[in-house]
Amino acid sequence: MKKKKQPIFNIYIVLMLIFFYLPIIYTIFFSFNETKSLTHFSGFSLRWYEKMFADRTMMEAIWYTFIIAIIATVVSTVVGTITAIGLSKSKRIVQNLVEQINNLPIMNPEIVTAVGLLMLFASIKGIEKGFVTLLLAHIMFCIPYVILSVTPKLRTLDPNLTEAAMDLGATPWQALTKVIVPQIMPGIVSGALIAFTMSFDDFVISYFVTGNGVNNISTLVWTMSKRINPSINALSTIIIVIITIGLILANVVPLLKDKKEKKRI
Amino acid sequence: MKQFRKMTIPYIVWMSVMIVIPMLFIFMYGITKEGNSVVTLNFTLDNFAKFFVEPIYIDVLIRSMRIAVVTTFFCILLGYPAAYAISRCNEKTQTLLVLLITLPMWINMLVRTYAWMGMLQDDGLFNTLLGLIGIGPIKMIHTEAAVVFVMIYNFIPFMILQIYTSLTKMDKSYLEAASDLGATPIQAFRKITLPLSLPGVVSGITLVFLPAVSTFTITSLIGGGKFSNVGNIIETLFLKSGDWNAGSALSLILAVIIMFLMYLTKKVDKDPSNGRGRI
Numbered sequence: 001m002k003k004k005k006q007p008i009f010n011i012y013i014v015l016m017l018i019f020f021y022l023p024i025i026y027t028i029f030f031s032f033n034e035t036k037s038l039t040h041f042s043g044f045s046l047r048w049y050e051k052m053f054a055d056r057t058m059m060e061a062i063w064y065t066f067i068i069a070i071i072a073t074v075v076s077t078v079v080g081t082i083t084a085i086g087l088s089k090s091k092r093i094v095q096n097l098v099e100q101i102n103n104l105p106i107m108n109p110e111i112v113t114a115v116g117l118l119m120l121f122a123s124i125k126g127i128e129k130g131f132v133t134l135l136l137a138h139i140m141f142c143i144p145y146v147i148l149s150v151t152p153k154l155r156t157l158d159p160n161l162t163e164a165a166m167d168l169g170a171t172p173w174q175a176l177t178k179v180i181v182p183q184i185m186p187g188i189v190s191g192a193l194i195a196f197t198m199s200f201d202d203f204v205i206s207y208f209v210t211g212n213g214v215n216n217i218s219t220l221v222w223t224m225s226k227r228i229n230p231s232i233n234a235l236s237t238i239i240i241v242i243i244t245i246g247l248i249l250a251n252v253v254p255l256l257k258d259k260k261e262k263k264r265i
Numbered sequence: 266m267k268q269f270r271k272m273t274i275p276y277i278v279w280m281s282v283m284i285v286i287p288m289l290f291i292f293m294y295g296i297t298k299e300g301n302s303v304v305t306l307n308f309t310l311d312n313f314a315k316f317f318v319e320p321i322y323i324d325v326l327i328r329s330m331r332i333a334v335v336t337t338f339f340c341i342l343l344g345y346p347a348a349y350a351i352s353r354c355n356e357k358t359q360t361l362l363v364l365l366i367t368l369p370m371w372i373n374m375l376v377r378t379y380a381w382m383g384m385l386q387d388d389g390l391f392n393t394l395l396g397l398i399g400i401g402p403i404k405m406i407h408t409e410a411a412v413v414f415v416m417i418y419n420f421i422p423f424m425i426l427q428i429y430t431s432l433t434k435m436d437k438s439y440l441e442a443a444s445d446l447g448a449t450p451i452q453a454f455r456k457i458t459l460p461l462s463l464p465g466v467v468s469g470i471t472l473v474f475l476p477a478v479s480t481f482t483i484t485s486l487i488g489g490g491k492f493s494n495v496g497n498i499i500e501t502l503f504l505k506s507g508d509w510n511a512g513s514a515l516s517l518i519l520a521v522i523i524m525f526l527m528y529l530t531k532k533v534d535k536d537p538s539n540g541r542g543r544i
């Protein structure tokens with residue numbers, strides 16, 4: 001069927017994109033404002049960036065955000081992958097059960113997961129709200145996403161390959177690292193990416209489980225946003241730049257790889 | 266290959282502690298009276314009744330629902346044409362557009378909401394623009410309309426992506442068959458495209474409605490605390506007034522609504538007679 005060009009649709013898409021990017025452009029623009037105003041641009045300055053880098057709580061929050069996102073990503077990717085592989089060889093009933101429970105934190109509104117964890121941590125004596133609770137919570141909500149992105153790759157795997165490897169004398173460990181893992185690598189990588197962004201971006205759960213002055217970027221923005229503070233714009237701009245670069249890399253690198261491989265063939 | 270089965274044991278233990286026990290906590294707190302120890306449990310349904318009896322809570326529940334329903338409605342109304350428009354582009358443009366829509370979603374919701382806070386001020390971007398053509402200033406920030414507007418902004422990408430996915434999954438040969446048999450494009454859209462994209466709309470509704478009821482950031486920042494929703498009450502009950510029993514009961518209600526919506530989505534998605542039966 002021939003598609004007719006309909007300019008009205010193109011205009012609509014452009015309007016939508018303007019709508020989506022307006023606040024982002026606004027944030028970046030006003031991060032360079034000379035004065036405190038969020039409404040009138042009076043001149044270019046890097047004042048808010050200087051202020052941000054001089055602010056200890058802000059730098060701490062950035063540090064916590066990164067360190068937690070990195071640890072949570074590594075742990076959840078390893079545990080999630082191991083679990084997904086184990087599940088693929090388990091009985092149907094175990095698979096279903098784990099899948100159902102795993103879906104709970106994905107399906108539930110974040111706030112429900114958050115209050116559940118709040119009560120869990122409060123009931124354990126000797127655990128203080130802060131870095132540890134924040135990290136445990138982040139690992140908790142990241143693992144289901146890793147399992148979710150690795151499992152489909154395992155389903156398409158040929159089980160005969162693993163069996164062949166073991167028949168030929170490979171130990172289970174060798175079969176795992178040399179046969180299974182390389183084949184499901186794309187799933188593991190996308191799982192890790194999702195885990196990192198989930199952890200990096202999380203506000204609701206972090207807000208409920210943190211304490212004792214431990215803040216990540218989101219919880220800090222929340223406490224600061226009650227008053228006008230253009231340093232938030234500077235911080236946001238840096239986040240936007242990091243995420244944009246990350247997403248472009250994540251999308252462009254596989255494309256380049258594809259091209260290289262095609263050339264080789 | 267049974268030796269691999271043991272690999273699930275650590276996670277099953279972790280999952281029981283970190284996912285199952287918190288859910289049990291919510292359940293137990295929800296159905297018991299305040300000040301319980303493990304030995305003496307006083308069961309009650311007062312925690313639930315509270316939300317349907319006390320006028321303050323009824324107000325909030327009604328407002329929550331109204332805001333969420335209006336937000337969802339506009340997300341469908343504005344999101345469907347966008348998804349449809351994207352699905353008609355060529356493949357490369359489609360990938361690019363999907364990436365462009367996904368990108369803002371990765372940027373913290375708080376950050377984007379904070380930007381709207383600045384733009385919607387009395388002397389903000391919109392009122393300045395309106396002033397240029399001699400209108401205004403119109404009160405925008407701290408109104409219910411502004412809350413709905415920012416919610417639409419934050420949640421419409423979910424709707425667009427869901428509808429887009431179901432539109433691209435659609436078998437295009439149906440449309441060709443329809444036009445061969447003499448259907449006008451509008452008829453073809455109404456009888457084929459629309460019903461076949463319904464599963465996408467339904468899962469989009471779930472993805473928009475849920476956060477619209479439970480987010481407490483947008484209502485606080487844009488509504489100025491005047492338009493609290495279910496999320497705000499849960500936040501207050503847990504972090505300010507410390508009434509964990511009532512907070513748990515409300516969380517439980519929320520969880521049940523969500524499970525029900527999810528179940529509905531699954532049913533629409535799997536039902537083979539859906540849409541196709543009518544063709």
